[in-house]
Amino acid sequence: MSAHASSPEITFHAEHSGTTKRIWKTFWLLSALTILELGLGLLIYNIHKGDNPNHTLVLAFKGMVCILTLAKAYYIVSVFMHLGDEIRNLIMTIVVPLCLFIWFIAAFLWDGNSWKTLRNRYNGMPAPVEKVEPAAKEKGAKD
Amino acid sequence: MSTAAVQQGTKWWSGGRSPFNASYGKVMMWYFLMSDAFTFGAFLISYGTIRFSVNNWADPNHVFNAFPFTGHDANLPLAFVSLMTFILIASSVTMVLAVHEGHNMNRKGVEKYMIMTIIGGLAFLSCQAWEWTHLLTGEHVAMLSDGTLSVLPTTVKSNPWGAALPHEAIAAALQTTPHNQLTEIAGTLHHAGGEAHNVAAMSNAELIKFIESSDLHASNTGPIAFGGYFFGITGFHGFHVFSGVVINLVMLAKTRMGHFDQRGHYEMIEKAGLYWHFVDLVWVFVFLCFYLI
Numbered sequence A: 001m002s003a004h005a006s007s008p009e010i011t012f013h014a015e016h017s018g019t020t021k022r023i024w025k026t027f028w029l030l031s032a033l034t035i036l037e038l039g040l041g042l043l044i045y046n047i048h049k050g051d052n053p054n055h056t057l058v059l060a061f062k063g064m065v066c067i068l069t070l071a072k073a074y075y076i077v078s079v080f081m082h083l084g085d086e087i088r089n090l091i092m093t094i095v096v097p098l099c100l101f102i103w104f105i106a107a108f109l110w111d112g113n114s115w116k117t118l119r120n121r122y123n124g125m126p127a128p129v130e131k132v133e134p135a136a137k138e139k140g141a142k143d
Numbered sequence B: 001m002s003t004a005a006v007q008q009g010t011k012w013w014s015g016g017r018s019p020f021n022a023s024y025g026k027v028m029m030w031y032f033l034m035s036d037a038f039t040f041g042a043f044l045i046s047y048g049t050i051r052f053s054v055n056n057w058a059d060p061n062h063v064f065n066a067f068p069f070t071g072h073d074a075n076l077p078l079a080f081v082s083l084m085t086f087i088l089i090a091s092s093v094t095m096v097l098a099v100h101e102g103h104n105m106n107r108k109g110v111e112k113y114m115i116m117t118i119i120g121g122l123a124f125l126s127c128q129a130w131e132w133t134h135l136l137t138g139e140h141v142a143m144l145s146d147g148t149l150s151v152l153p154t155t156v157k158s159n160p161w162g163a164a165l166p167h168e169a170i171a172a173a174l175q176t177t178p179h180n181q182l183t184e185i186a187g188t189l190h191h192a193g194g195e196a197h198n199v200a201a202m203s204n205a206e207l208i209k210f211i212e213s214s215d216l217h218a219s220n221t222g223p224i225a226f227g228g229y230f231f232g233i234t235g236f237h238g239f240h241v242f243s244g245v246v247i248n249l250v251m252l253a254k255t256r257m258g259h260f261d262q263r264g265h266y267e268m269i270e271k272a273g274l275y276w277h278f279v280d281l282v283w284v285f286v287f288l289c290f291y292l293i
Helices: A021-049 A055-080 A088-098 A100-122 B024-053 B079-103 B107-136 B167-176 B179-193 B204-213 B225-256 B259-263 B267-292
Strands: B141-143 B149-151 B218-220
Touching: A021 A055, A021 B079, A021 B267, A055 B079, A055 B267, A088 A100, A088 B024, A100 B024, B024 B225, B024 B267, B079 B107, B079 B267, B107 B225, B107 B259, B107 B267, B149 B167, B149 B179, B167 B204, B179 B204, B225 B259, B225 B267
Parallel strands: B141 B218
Antiparallel strands: B141 B149
C-alpha cells in the first residue's frame, strides 16, 4: 500500500495489489466480448441480406448483443473505474439512481412503438370533418 | 472484500469522516459522471424512440461499410468502427495502468502511460474525423422528392439511406433528371468504370446511356432524423473525447512538474482516469445503438 495522505475524511485506503494481472485479464475479457459482438453483428448482416430475413431471429441476436454490452459496461465500471473496490455506500449512491434507466428506456421505446402504430393506422386517411347542422330557427325569434 | 475487517463497526454516518470513504473531489466526479450518463442516456433513448416510431430506418451495415484506403467500392461493414472501439479500449487500459503506477508513486510510469493514453485519444479523434468527412462528402445517389436522381451526402438535413430503388424506377427517373445532376452522377461513376470519360461534354442522352451502362445503384432518401442523431450523438461523444485528451494533457504536465510528488499522492490521475473510462463506457453504448443494432 502506498503512502497516501490525501484526505483526513478517508477512513482507510483500499488495498491495491502490486501486479497488473487483473487489468490485463479485464482487457482480454473486453476484447473477447467485443469480438463476440462483432460476430453477432455480422450474423445479423448476413440474415438481413437474405431474401426472407427471419425477424424473430434478428431480434434475438440483437438482444444478445445488448446483454454483451451490459457485461462490458459492468467490467469497465467495476474494474477500470475501481467502483468494485469502493465501499458499499459509494456503490449504492451511484448505482441506485441509475435504476431510473429501466423505466426511462421501457417507457420511451413503448411510446415510439405506439407512435408507429398510430401513424400506420391513420396516415393516408382523410381528416374527419365535423358536420354541424345549422341550428333550427326558433319560432318567433328575430333575425 | 479485502477491507471487511476495517469496516466492522465503523459508524459511517455519524460525522467526522466521509460516509463514502472517498475524497470530496472523487465523490463529485462520480456524481458528475452520473449526470452525464443521464444526458447521454436521454440522447440515445430519444434516438431509440424516433427509430421505433418509423417503419424503415437506415441499415448501419450499409451506411458504415467504408474503410480508409480501400477504395470506393469496398464493402466492409463493422470493420472501421471495430478499429475505433479497440483504440478506445486500448487507451482505457493504458489509463488504468497510469492510475496503477500512481498508486505506486512511480512518476516515470505515470508519464509513460499518460502519453500512450493521449495518443490513443488522438487516434480515435482522427478516425472520427475521417468517418464524418466520408459521410459528409458521400457519393451515394438518391431520388429526391421531385422524382429526379441526385448525388446526396449524409447531412443533418438529408441522407441517401432509404430503401433501394428497383432498376426500372432508376431508368424512369433518369429521364426527368436535369443535366447538371446527370453530370454529377456520371462524375461519381467514372473511377469505377476504369477509363476516364469527359462527362462535361456529353449530352443528356449520352449521359443516361453512360450511367445505365455502369449499373447505378440508387435509393430513396432515408429517415430525416438519422443524420441529426448520428452527428449529434457521435459529435457530443467526440467532444467528450477531445476534452478528455485536454484533461490528460494537463495531468501529464502536472506530473512532469512534480506536483503530485509534492502533494504525496496521485489522486488527480485517478479522477482524470474516471472521466476517461466514462468516455470509453459511453462509446460502448454508442457503438451498440448506431453500428450494431
